[in-house]
Amino acid sequence: MKYILLLSALYVSMYAHPTFEPSQTCKSCHPTIYKEFQSTQHAKASIFDDEIHAAVWKKHPKNTKMSSYACAKCHTPSASNYGALVEKHNGVVPDANDTTQREGISCAYCHRIESIKPGHMSNTNIIAKEGKAYFGSLKSHIESPFHKIKTDSKHFNSGNVCVGCHSHKKNKYDINVCSTNIDNELDGSNCVSCHMPKVKGSVSTMHKTKEHAFHGFPGTHSHQGMLTQYVDIILKRHERTFDITIDNKSSHALALHPMRVMQLRAKITRKSKVIDLAVKNFARVIGAEGKGTPPWLANEVVQDTAVKANEKRVVTFNDVLEKGDRLEVTIGYFLVNPKMLKSLDLDKSVIATKFHHFKTEKFEIK
Ligand code: HEC
Ligand code: HEC
Ligand code: HEC
Ligand code: HEC
Ligand code: HEC
Known part of the structure; x- marks a missing residue:
């Protein structure tokens, strides 16, 4: 006993x-x-x-x-x-x-x-x-x-x-x-x-x-501004196109979590006109049979366009930049891939549907 x-x-x-x-x-x-x-x-x-x-x-x-x-x-x-x-x-x-x-x-x-x-x-x-x-x-x-x-x-x-x-x-x-x-x-x-x-x-x-x-743990939900120094947005102009390089200086991929989608948005202000350019998405989608699924059903990586650790990703825009243009490039996130919102009943959630701004860079074209 x-x-x-x-x-x-x-x-x-x-x-x-x-x-x-x-x-x-x-x-x-x-x-x-x-x-x-x-x-x-x-x-x-x-x-x-x-x-x-x-x-x-x-x-x-x-x-x-x-x-x-x-x-x-x-x-x-x-x-x-x-x-x-x-x-x-x-x-x-x-x-x-x-x-x-x-x-x-x-x-x-x-x-x-x-x-x-x-x-x-x-x-x-x-x-x-x-x-x-x-x-x-x-x-x-x-x-x-x-x-x-x-x-x-x-x-x-x-x-x-x-x-x-x-x-x-x-x-x-x-x-x-x-x-x-x-x-x-x-x-x-x-x-x-x-x-x-x-x-x-x-x-x-x-x-x-x-x-x-600092115990506020900057991430994708809050205090993003404290992390922007680790991601650079660089412009390289060509005659008929231009390249934007996302230089990720962090030791892990951007948009880590499989629910996230990172977006690159660009717009040109030419005289008083604003021209929105094509939006580019970056995400690592896991799933099965070629389609995204919840994590517990995933048996393959369906698509992986996320910017990897220490990667310099070059994105080409088929647009011509003219002298006097102002180009504005923004990186941000959707915490939940818009395609998943409905199935998770999150389509009315503010935090899940909002575009979370990360960083904006402005360029004057000379
Ligand atoms: C996710 C883990 C984590 C949580 C949660 C956390 N801490 Fe910390 N804390 C750390 C780490 C890691 C360090 C060391 C930071 C460094 O080396 O610069 C630290 C440092 C500290 C220090 C020393 C201060 C300094 O400048 O280094 C104190 C005091 C402290 N934490 C108290 C707290 C208190 C109080 C809370 C809750 C309100 C808390 N911690 C929550 C991980 C955590
Ligand atoms: C009665 C006051 C008091 C309370 C309550 C208190 N602490 Fe502290 N703590 C201190 C002091 C004083 C220091 C030393 C600070 C210094 O030297 O600058 C300290 C230091 C620390 C450190 C730093 C250790 C290091 O060397 O990095 C950590 C971690 C920590 N406390 C965690 C906590 C946690 C977690 C709690 C709550 C569960 C807590 N403390 C509650 C007074 C307190
Ligand atoms: C006990 C497990 C645990 C530990 C230890 C831990 N984390 Fe976390 N961390 C989590 C979880 C879980 C979440 C997500 C919580 C949620 O969103 O529901 C998270 C979220 C985060 C986020 C995202 C915040 C945002 O705004 O999106 C960051 C950044 C982070 N952690 C950094 C750290 C760092 C740095 C340390 C070490 C000092 C650490 N974590 C230690 C479990 C942990
Ligand atoms: C050189 C800087 C750097 C280092 C080192 C670093 N991170 Fe990050 N981390 C970032 C940046 C920049 C972001 C914001 C971009 C993003 O959210 O994808 C971020 C975002 C995060 C997020 C939020 C991602 C999301 O999708 O919600 C988590 C969690 C995180 N880091 C955890 C960690 C952990 C854990 C480590 C250590 C193993 C670490 N980080 C090391 C720079 C760094
Ligand atoms: C081994 C540790 C671990 C376990 C177990 C775990 N998580 Fe997490 N979870 C994390 C970390 C770390 C993060 C933050 C990652 C980031 O922000 O990129 C996170 C973030 C999340 C997020 C994103 C939250 C937000 O607000 O953006 C969801 C959703 C989530 N986890 C669901 C789950 C569910 C459901 C389970 C259980 C079935 C689970 N997790 C078990 C570590 C864990």
């Missing part, structure tokens, strides 16, 4: 998902970081705060009363009932009243990632057992009265603690649904340098610092 109790206690301590200090707790000492974080997709990753994620989950074959919410692994990893959520056949489904699910990817979750286990379908974050002890990368810091600080993390120090969730995700047909790091070069990528730039404002209220790492 004693042994069984001991063993089950051991089992619970080894396999139970840890619980996390709520993000709200961090607010009093880290108000600037907290405020930035609140506006992000990380804070809104649950089906209750991300209508696009909710719409896809609604149609997902695993979404039955008795099935598992496997998306929790990356979308609500701080849930206090994580184990039950991802387990099959127990009837436990996401719950809007559960505040730990509404946290999305919480402060404490991210800061307790101790190591990352590479996996074929997706990687897995290994969470430190010790609660209230957070990994960080500050070279010099004071002690915190609330938590321990650990600065010996390989992943925090190389800026890639992100690849536990962002590296890659495959489906059962071995199709790569989405990736920033498909070759699993865990040590080669530094996401933080572009996605968490240093900005003004103190790390905490207890120790005045000039700057801190």
